[in-house]
Amino acid sequence: MKKFDYIILGFGQGGKVFAKEEAQNGKKIAVVEKNALYGGTCINVGCIPSKVIALDSQHKLDFKDSIKRKNEVVAALKNKNYKNLDIEENITIFDNKAEFKSNNEINLLDDKGKLVDTIVGDKIIINTGASPIIPNADGLKQSKYVYDSTGIMNLDSLPKHLVIIGGGYISLEFASTFANFGAKVTVIEKADSLMLREDKEIVSHILEDLKKKNINFLTAREVESVEDDENSAYVRTNKETLETDAILVAIGRKPNTDLALENTDVELGERGEIKTNEFLETTAENVYALGDVKGGLQFTYVSKNDRFILRDAIYGKKQFSLKDRKSVPYTVFIDPPLSRVGLTAKEAKEKGFDILEKSLLVSAIPRHKIDDDHRGLFKIVVNKENNTLIGASLYGRKSEEIINTLKLIIDYKIPIEDIKTNMFTHPTMTESLNDLFNIS
Numbered sequence: 492m493k494k495f496d497y498i499i500l501g502f503g504q505g506g507k508v509f510a511k512e513e514a515q516n517g518k519k520i521a522v523v524e525k526n527a528l529y530g531g532t533c534i535n536v537g538c539i540p541s542k543v544i545a546l547d548s549q550h551k552l553d554f555k556d557s558i559k560r561k562n563e564v565v566a567a568l569k570n571k572n573y574k575n576l577d578i579e580e581n582i583t584i585f586d587n588k589a590e591f592k593s594n595n596e597i598n599l600l601d602d603k604g605k606l607v608d609t610i611v612g613d614k615i616i617i618n619t620g621a622s623p624i625i626p627n628a629d630g631l632k633q634s635k636y637v638y639d640s641t642g643i644m645n646l647d648s649l650p651k652h653l654v655i656i657g658g659g660y661i662s663l664e665f666a667s668t669f670a671n672f673g674a675k676v677t678v679i680e681k682a683d684s685l686m687l688r689e690d691k692e693i694v695s696h697i698l699e700d701l702k703k704k705n706i707n708f709l710t711a712r713e714v715e716s717v718e719d720d721e722n723s724a725y726v727r728t729n730k731e732t733l734e735t736d737a738i739l740v741a742i743g744r745k746p747n748t749d750l751a752l753e754n755t756d757v758e759l760g761e762r763g764e765i766k767t768n769e770f771l772e773t774t775a776e777n778v779y780a781l782g783d784v785k786g787g788l789q790f791t792y793v794s795k796n797d798r799f800i801l802r803d804a805i806y807g808k809k810q811f812s813l814k815d816r817k818s819v820p821y822t823v824f825i826d827p828p829l830s831r832v833g834l835t836a837k838e839a840k841e842k843g844f845d846i847l848e849k850s851l852l853v854s855a856i857p858r859h860k861i862d863d864d865h866r867g868l869f870k871i872v873v874n875k876e877n878n879t880l881i882g883a884s885l886y887g888r889k890s891e892e893i894i895n896t897l898k899l900i901i902d903y904k905i906p907i908e909d910i911k912t913n914m915f916t917h918p919t920m921t922e923s924l925n926d927l928f929n930i931s
């Protein structure tokens with residue numbers, strides 16, 4: 492049996508970087524990938540392709556041309572990712588499905604599920620990501636008009652009417668993109684309202700802008716059934732029937748744990764995630780998990796950051812753990828984007844903070860004239876007690892960049908006064924921080 496120091500299950504975000512770094516440290520590593528998704532979800536079917544088409548839709552590129560460009564970008568990155576590991580003498584890439592035979596043995600299966608080999612690892616790292624959840628509505632799985640986020644980015648032509656089941660962040664990104672390309676979009680959401688975790692005033696700006704793009708939001712709806720005829724599908728909810736030529740299912744993603752875990756001591760958590768402690772150690776000795784599969788926030792940078800915890804745990808240092816993780820920002824790449832870090836005012840009050848709030852319309856920032864885009868609202872939440880930032884919600888152009896600066900301001904408790912008087916380049920969206928932080 493071939494032996495390795497580490498076997499990494501899945502060519503995911505954290506695992507691939509960890510593999511490269513550790514191979515250069517002299518470790519023998521196996522990376523097992525079942526779908527030829529070299530570079531994982533993000534590069535092949537997630538962040539990168541969805542942002543290519545999002546940007547193209549804003550530039551009013553033709554849908555077909557955008558899908559072609561997206562395919563070229565993905566192919567180039569996939570190839571680069573493969574080579575980046577393959578070039579290392581210490582790394583062996585296996586194109587197989589991985590399943591546990593025991594806590595330290597991995598069965599390699601071919602695409603028909605046939606066992607082709609078994610490999611042994613001193614340490615096993617589970618980095619298998621997550622996959623879309625498909626609901627159980629009658630006829631949904633059988634409909635030829637139904638797509639997940641991967642399928643919808645491979646369409647040959649723009650649908651006339653896209654119905655999206657689920658009103659979460661991936662759903663809203665696709666709604667914004669497809670509407671920008673010119674499709675009519677209907678979003679069906681189970682809850683009474685959308686973006687429940689976000690600041691209400693910001694949400695009302697977002698929904699107003701999205702509605703102007705020909706996106707219709709139907710809340711408090713359950714999808715009951717889907718029926719096809721030759722040219723259309725009919726989505727029946729508890730309140731109406733919608734005719735559509737494409738249905739995107741985007742109700743969330745579940746951890747990929749189809750790994751024959753019954754042959755191990757690895758346990759699952761309440762939401763089907765691989766259970767780990769704060770050092771990413773699973774309940775089986777020498778088996779670790781990182782990225783989406785371990786539950787929590789599903790972002791590329793979370794998985795990549797997990798590898799620092801993993802390395803510390805493996806080398807016995809344990810100086811960095813999930814508990815030491817500072818604020819985690821995120822961006823919803825609608826047009827314009829919403830970016831968020833820390834608490835909203837409502838959350839801060841619920842936690843007992845005495846706060847100050849400040850908001851600034853994007854239309855008050857000089858840069859908006861150059862961009863010819865007045866949409867958006869920036870808001871910050873300050874802890875009155877020590878005059879430090881505890882939250883920010885930025886809806887507007889370039890927020891996906893600025894939010895990373897705000898994360899640093901929160902994490903390193905930079906006084907509000909310092910940002911108010913700091914020098915920023917002009918004309919930029921970031922210089923708006925002078926006004927936004929002019930709060931006391």
Ligand SMILES: Cc1cc2nc3c(=O)[nH]c(=O)nc-3n(C[C@H](O)[C@H](O)[C@H](O)COP(=O)(O)OP(=O)(O)OC[C@H]3O[C@@H](n4cnc5c(N)ncnc54)[C@H](O)[C@@H]3O)c2cc1C
Pocket residue numbers: 500501502503504505506523524525526527528529530531532533534536537538539541587588589590618619620621640661747749750781782783784789790791792794795824
């Ligand atoms: C449409 C979409 C848009 C997104 N946009 C963003 C964004 O803008 N920013 C952001 O940060 N995140 C975004 N994400 C989320 C991001 O892609 C994930 O959080 C990230 O890829 C998770 O990385 P990971 O390391 O957990 O594993 P992944 O990158 O998911 O990789 C896991 C790999 O394991 C493989 N695998 C699974 N099971 C097995 C098995 N049994 N044997 C062998 N291999 C296996 C899979 O094929 C996959 O290649 C988006 C996701 C989607 C779907």
